[in-house]
Amino acid sequence: MEVVIPAKRDKGGRRFGFARFDRVSDVRKFEYELDNIIIGREKLSVNLSRFQRPGDNNRIADRREVRKGSRGISRTMDNKSRRISRTMDNKSRSKSRISRNHTIPSREVKDGSYARAVRRGGSTRQGDDQQRVVFSYEAEKNDMFRLQKCFIGEVIHLGMSYNIQSAFHRQGYFGVKVTPLGARLTLLDGQEEGEVQALMDEAKDWLKQWFTEIRPWSPKEIDRDRYVWLRVYGIPTHAWNDIFFEQVSKPWGSFINVDDATMKKLTMDVARILI
Structure with a gap:
């Protein structure tokens, strides 16, 4: 349609x-x-759309139903808002009683904020004792069992991790799933056990054009590199080229490319730079 x-x-x-x-x-x-x-x-990679637009014939009917229902909803919301306001008044009164009986030391207010705790590694000082906030998570056994059979591939150039899966399909390797973990690292998962190892043995030279290293997965594997789009305003027309874009993006990262509108100079009021 x-x-x-x-x-x-x-x-x-x-x-x-x-x-x-x-x-x-x-x-x-x-x-x-x-x-x-x-x-x-x-x-082809096909997914259902998250947002489905209604048909043209149903739009007018949907608008009429919304208008009819909005009147009844507004009345119900008025009654609910009155009940909520009364509840909030009762809660505020109870909090005021608690605040009269409890005073917060000035040291806790000054040094115990959430932002300061995060900057200092999650430690807050209360008197002479130090309490450290630690977040722990126990992974599912099935996830750990599956990941222990996977491998981590470190790409040669930043950004290649997002294009390797299509290269695998063009070469005919449909049994290995390549999942980007970031701009530098990928997760290699075989549909069958030992399929990634077999690919490493058979197509070792072909893999070298994509990866600098392929190693077994470990829980410490985290990609620190990220892609970021920058919008730069006020660039002079005589400086509209990749040389200037590379220089202006150095304080924040490594220049990769620009979008189509910037490259073709369709509009020159703002440049979108990928770093």
Whole structure:
């Protein structure tokens, strides 16, 4: 019924299109069938849209129902707001009684704020004792069992982690799932046990063009590098080039590229720079 292809791209440089279909009885089955289509060496990736727009014929009827229901809702909300205000008054009175009986030391107010505790590693000083706030989490056994069979791949250039999965599909390796952990690290997960190790043995030279190192997964593997889009205003027209963009982005990170509008100079009021 309708196809829309926005000009914007995602963090990995990929472009998404939105299609609206008619006369679909089973949406999930239809999504599964589309997701398994392979055109040449390219595989379609299909997901249901999070926001579904109602049909043109139903919009007027929906607006009328909203107008009718809003009158009854406003009356109900008025009654609820009165009850809530009374409850809040009772709570405020009880808090005022508590505040009269308890006084907070000035040291706690000055040094015990949340921001200061975070900057000092979660420690707050109360008198002569120090209490450290520690957050612990026990992972699920199934997740740990699955991740212990995975590998971590460190890419050669920043940003390559978002394009490697499509390169694997073009080469015919559909048994390995490549999940970006950031701009530098990827998680290599085989559909069957030992599939990643077999790929490392058979296609070792091919993997070298993507990864500097492939190592077993460990809980300490965290990617510290992030992609950020910068908007820069007021750039002179004679400085509208990659050399200037690279210099102006040095204080915050490494220059990668610009978006299509900036590169083609469609508008020169603001530049969008990816670092």
